[in-house]
Amino acid sequence: MLFDFKLVETTHSKILTFETINPHIKKVEYAVRGELAIRAEEIKEEIAKNGPGKFGFETVVNCNIGNPQQLFQRSITFFRQVACLTEYPDLLLPENRNNVNTLFPLDAIERAQLLLKQIGSVGAYSHSQGIPYIRRNVAKFIEERDGYPSNPDNIFLTQGASVGVQSVLQLIIAHSNVGIMIPIPQYPLYSATLSLFDAKPVPYYLDEDENWSLDITQLTSSLATARDKGLDVRALVIINPGNPTGQCLTEQNMREIIDFCHQQHLVLLADEVYQTNIYQPAERPFHSFKKGMIGECGRRGGYYECTGIDKQVIDQLYKIASIGLCPNVSGQIMVDLMVRPPKRGDKSHPLYQKEINRIYESLRRRSLKLSSVFNSMEGVSCKDAQGSMYLFPRINLPPKAIKVAREVGKQPDEFYCLAMLNATGVCVVPGSGFHQEDGTWHFRSTFLPPEELFDGFCQRLEKFHKEFLAKYRD
Amino acid sequence: MLFDFKLVETTHSKILTFETINPHIKKVEYAVRGELAIRAEEIKEEIAKNGPGKFGFETVVNCNIGNPQQLFQRSITFFRQVACLTEYPDLLLPENRNNVNTLFPLDAIERAQLLLKQIGSVGAYSHSQGIPYIRRNVAKFIEERDGYPSNPDNIFLTQGASVGVQSVLQLIIAHSNVGIMIPIPQYPLYSATLSLFDAKPVPYYLDEDENWSLDITQLTSSLATARDKGLDVRALVIINPGNPTGQCLTEQNMREIIDFCHQQHLVLLADEVYQTNIYQPAERPFHSFKKGMIGECGRRGGYYECTGIDKQVIDQLYKIASIGLCPNVSGQIMVDLMVRPPKRGDKSHPLYQKEINRIYESLRRRSLKLSSVFNSMEGVSCKDAQGSMYLFPRINLPPKAIKVAREVGKQPDEFYCLAMLNATGVCVVPGSGFHQEDGTWHFRSTFLPPEELFDGFCQRLEKFHKEFLAKYRD
The missing domain is CATH 3.40.640.10 (Type I PLP-dependent aspartate aminotransferase-like (Major domain))
Structure with a gap:
């Protein structure tokens, strides 16, 4: 059941204030969706409303979250076909089968039937621990x-x-x-x-x-x-x-x-x-x-x-x-x-294998490309990704940048990342959000932007970094 | 991203034991999915394996949870059509539109297109607060x-x-x-x-x-x-x-x-x-x-x-x-x-209205029928449901039943409900799971079993109640 729930205060002197709420919640830090992410949303909304005018870029690129499909990574066809059929089981009725057999491979239809037999309806509560x-x-x-x-x-x-x-x-x-x-x-x-x-x-x-x-x-x-x-x-x-x-x-x-x-x-x-x-x-x-x-x-x-x-x-x-x-x-x-993805010999296996390989090879290429771009930047060093979808380059920030950051009440890496976002539209997460050894500065970037945009994206980063260093060099 | 996470202990003298874990968790009571629900699952599994043989019923009826679609309430067609199309957007490609136009009404197709334009992919993370x-x-x-x-x-x-x-x-x-x-x-x-x-x-x-x-x-x-x-x-x-x-x-x-x-x-x-x-x-x-x-x-x-x-x-x-x-x-x-369900004038509105009315009228009929059955039972009184999908009848349990319940370490209403489950396959939740005034006993039952099974279901309850009273009458 979908629900409707209200939290209401009516008094002028509030019961719930920043001072009175659970202090443990106040102490929580969650940089992945913190100030940088909020600023990125603001810029997106402004571009949607007034066009890219005052920004030097046309779109915000969210490298702050490992969110492949937001950055246009395609989903696996077989998975979506099965999900689709379980949503609307009427498609499996005899009167619809001619059309459905044209649109869906037989193994996706059979998998959906098997799942529905076990689950009943995707709209029903299941066992609390999972089906x-x-x-x-x-x-x-x-x-x-x-x-x-x-x-x-x-x-x-x-x-x-x-x-x-x-x-x-x-x-x-x-x-x-x-x-x-x-x-x-x-x-x-x-x-x-x-x-x-x-x-x-x-x-x-x-x-x-x-x-x-x-x-x-x-x-x-x-x-x-x-x-x-x-x-x-x-x-x-x-x-x-x-x-x-x-x-x-x-x-x-x-x-x-x-x-x-x-x-x-x-x-x-x-x-x-x-x-x-x-x-x-x-x-x-x-x-x-x-x-x-x-x-x-x-x-x-x-x-x-x-x-x-x-x-x-x-x-x-x-x-x-x-x-x-x-x-x-x-x-x-x-x-x-x-x-239980399609197995060798299944009708959907060749497409599944092709899609997986394409994604994997592309991620691998992008990770190598981006780490090499980071390593080519002055004062930046970056290990190659062995896994996941992240790079975590280290940046040597000039003392002047660190000083200015402290003056405006920011961590130096946060200051750098905000400048990057404002200059390039690329949103990453400052290393301080993950904690890091004292006196070292990093940021985390996914390498998920689509391959065809990768060159432009890398150039924007390189240009920004040069200008940042020029501005804060002693 | 789907994830794989392991919680591992290797030592013989355990670190995590009932004694050492968070005591607040131990204090939590959650009857809706408690002993009754677990026993109901066991009976279901036994019937699935060995048939109803030793039980006096063929199926378990889960009246313990407001879970309409588990009890075969049909979903709203328009909602499922849109959900289905958002799962597999390839259906909206021009080459598939002939088949899809046969299977889906135009307003469902348009709503799916509209949602996908706003959301991107249903497989991507959204704004933390919601799209x-x-x-x-x-x-x-x-x-x-x-x-x-x-x-x-x-x-x-x-x-x-x-x-x-x-x-x-x-x-x-x-x-x-x-x-x-x-x-x-x-x-x-x-x-x-x-x-x-x-x-x-x-x-x-x-x-x-x-x-x-x-x-x-x-x-x-x-x-x-x-x-x-x-x-x-x-x-x-x-x-x-x-x-x-x-x-x-x-x-x-x-x-x-x-x-x-x-x-x-x-x-x-x-x-x-x-x-x-x-x-x-x-x-x-x-x-x-x-x-x-x-x-x-x-x-x-x-x-x-x-x-x-x-x-x-x-x-x-x-x-x-x-x-x-x-x-x-x-x-x-x-x-x-x-x-935003289909509005008057939309292609899908008549079907939507018909489906909603059918569900509503059926629920209303079933709620009245079940409360009248409860009220006809000796020592049971039940208010008519004004809303939701539950009845909460009060039962006067015989002193002997209360005594036997205490002897086996159960709340009297829990004892009654377990007996009901074992005798009829109907699973309800004891009133003590919701707390109740001291010395009063209740149970909560949904009125969701399908209408065509309702008579049999009510008869089983009546028969059980008579036998229970006969057994424990002083």
Whole structure:
């Protein structure tokens, strides 16, 4: 049921003010959708209203969010055909089949029929943990991928990553002295959720000089320091491929991390959202089926799997899930498609394979091109992306720029990124939004702009950077 | 992007146990998806495997959740046509238009084109607060309905009611001494969320003898008691039409509630999810367009509107929303369709009107029939539903049944409902799951089973009730 809900205040002296609301919410920082993103929206609206007139560019390019389809990456045809048919099952009635057989391949029709038989209607609530049939398919997918048994009872389908991550962290954070180890730099979902639930981040630093690798001695010393301070450190978060850094862990490194958790008595939270966008597959232990390339992020679909977690604890995770009733059913369908794409021999397989390859090769080309552009800029250094859809270049900002930034109350990297947005329309996220080693400055940029616009986009960045340096050089 | 996330423990002595997890989560009760619902799933699975053999019924009927399409309520054709076309925009290409024009009415095609122009792809992340175009349509809808201005900047599209309610409550609950006034009985989303965020429920009782009406003197005395105890009471929740009670507030009553909030310095949270399922429209101030009848609950769509809330506070709500990135786009599209259904003169209007009327009249008939069945049972009394999709009959349980229930560690109403489920396959929710006045027993049942099955369903209930009374009569 769709709903209508009102939050109303009628008094002149407000009950809810910035001063009176939950202080943990005030402390939350979420740069990915922060000031830069808001300014980008303003510019877009102004261009839509009055044309590009006063700006030196015609469109805003959102490189601040990994949102492929916003930047015109095409969706996978088979996935959309099945989603379409499940939305309007009347198409499957005998009287419509002639027309429908012309528009849709038979395997998409059959998949839609199979899903509808299991689901009923995409407009009905499902099991709170996700449709059992789809969870079984996810478990099979994981088993085949990892060669390790997976139990559908321990899989939760959720409405996007944040819901899953927040439920799990909320469960672990039993009091305000709980510490959670997070990488620096990190995707701000983690730091934001720790602020929200009043836990203490225990940072460990990724080594930029070693391609943002994770060094176990870093983990050990960071944990020791936190425990010495009396923190109840309970869990370690790894993000692999890294976000914002795009690095991938080696198999050897993963084994060390699991040993570390075992020895140190830590729950491991492994965020492997982008595990199929791997651009150096030979060296990394991910399989190469590239299923993460489908870019259906607006669906808010996904899953998390519990391994070695007590049944009683899983029951509590189920209870949290049940308060939200169920994850949206269209998103669950997309999860099913992701774990069971067309197979070799299926009618839709050749097109599927072609579409996946095209996206993958294009992303790989764009990532190399953009990192080489960044590396050619004065004072900028950028590691090649090993995975995900992000680059995280480091910028040496001139002291004068840092001084001016501080004067206007901004972080120096934020100041640089705002100048970039105003000059070029390119919106990226300042490194400070992900935290970074003191005295270093970065920004995160996706490499998702469409290939045909890539040259123009790169030229605008180069021009801006030169002018910025010229303006603030001592 | 779809995601893959793992929660892993490797040690034998677990870090996460029932004893060590967040104690607030342990305290949460959520009966709507509790023991009864789990038992119902077990029976379903057993019937699917081994046939109905040992049960005295062939199917489980889920009257525990307002889930119309699970019980075969048909969806609105126009809504599904538009949703279908937005999923697979290739259908709108010139080469497909001949076939598509045969399958879809022109106004559905045009609406899909319009939405896609505004949205881009349903697979892309949108604005965290919801697609601006759709928020503008929601604001227009509210203005036309209420005759009171509505600002799209103050509207948040969300993934289902619980996400919206939880964000708002989390904001208000600044410390553990915050009190929130909730009706008793109440939909357990509220009590569960207050447990989760460690706030104190301040109950006010609805008057069953007066058709579950809300009495302002009850509010006043309940608030006074709570404030005397030193609670920082900040907000009043009303649910209208009531859930689980199905009552509707009169306009006079609504005005009193708003005055009460104004005088007592309270934020008003008005949950009006079911506002178009009103079966006594003449007496109640809802308009009669019945848009809530569409039953698309598996979408997880919806919105909340802030009125009189500080801009700075809304900015904080935006920040919370942005951590979840965005509500699922298909759900947002369904909100758009709900607030802009086919209008008189549109090609799809006659069918839309016919479908809505059919659902409405059928629900009304079923609600009257089921309440009359309940009222004919010995020791059961049930108010007619004024709105929503629930009945909340009161049962006088024999002392012996109460005694046996206590002996097996169950609430008496829970004991009765479990017996009902095992005997009839009908799953309802015990009144204790919604809280109720001490010493009274109820259960909540939807009246959603399909009309053609209604007689059999009612007979099973009557037979069970007689046998239950016979068994436990003194």
